[in-house]
Amino acid sequence: DVKVTQSSRYLVKRTGEKVFLECVQDMDHENMFWYRQDPGLGLRLIYFSYDVKMKEKGDIPEGYSVSREKKERFSLILESASTNQTSMYLCASSTPGGSIGRRETQYFGPGTRLLVL
Amino acid sequence: QKEVEQNSGPLSVPEGAIASLNCTYSDRGSQSFFWYRQYSGKSPELIMFIYSNGDKEDGRFTAQLNKASQYVSLLIRDSQPSDSATYLCALTGGGNKLTFGTGTQLKVEL
Numbered sequence: 001d002v003k004v005t006q007s008s009r010y011l012v013k014r015t016g017e018k019v020f021l022e023c024v025q026d027m028d029h030e031n032m033f034w035y036r037q038d039p040g041l042g043l044r045l046i047y048f049s050y051d052v053k054m055k056e057k058g059d060i061p062e063g064y065s066v067s068r069e070k071k072e073r074f075s076l077i078l079e080s081a082s083t084n085q086t087s088m089y090l091c092a093s094s095t096p097g098g099s100i101g102r103r104e105t106q107y108f109g110p111g112t113r114l115l116v117l
Numbered sequence: 118q119k120e121v122e123q124n125s126g127p128l129s130v131p132e133g134a135i136a137s138l139n140c141t142y143s144d145r146g147s148q149s150f151f152w153y154r155q156y157s158g159k160s161p162e163l164i165m166f167i168y169s170n171g172d173k174e175d176g177r178f179t180a181q182l183n184k185a186s187q188y189v190s191l192l193i194r195d196s197q198p199s200d201s202a203t204y205l206c207a208l209t210g211g212g213n214k215l216t217f218g219t220g221t222q223l224k225v226e227l
Binding site: 040 | 214
């Protein structure tokens with residue numbers, strides 16, 4: 001079974017703080033993703049990574065950065081948290097190997113609900 | 118126009134009925150299509166994927182794909198209260214990124 005874990009289920013931070021969200025997967029997956037999910041807006045891709053030390057911007061990267069120093073770990077960083085970054089943050093992983101469908105399937109962590117005051 | 122369109126619902130069906138969830142998409146180059154289920158406060162979990170035109174069955178779930186009409190659906194037979202959740206449609210154009218719809222909320226009533 002694929003297991004994706006996230007460092008916190010709930011987090012409360014103050015405006016202007018630097019926030020680190022950690023994601024770890026145990027299936028040796030090459031691809032890792034960070035999304036945020038807001039009511040009515042669905043899942044929006046922030047950043048993704050295809051390999052260690054590699055990152056690509058998703059649809060809404062502004063105000064965020066990422067780090068992937070090890071294959072199993074992908075960190076999302078809010079450089080200076082703002083109230084509009086209050087959201088549910090979801091990490092996912094996938095592997096490019098395998099047949100069509102399987103290679104694009106993403107497995108999600110439990111999510112971190114972040115409140116910025 | 119959104120890339121992946123779903124009716125937000127809620128879709129209410131009685132227990133034991135067939136629930137039909139629909140999704141349309143705009144990119145004709147889309148190749149693989151996914152249905153995820155998300156319970157309130159939880160993360161999405163994969164139900165099934167489909168990439169060929171026609172039907173694909175997995176237990177009580179059937180995915181239907183019609184690429185000519187740019188339409189994918191999920192049928193849930195013998196709906197149970199435990200099926201009450203939000204169902205997310207997602208697709209990919211051959212790369213590793215998924216594009217998600219905003220989801221349809223399903224309520225199965227006793």
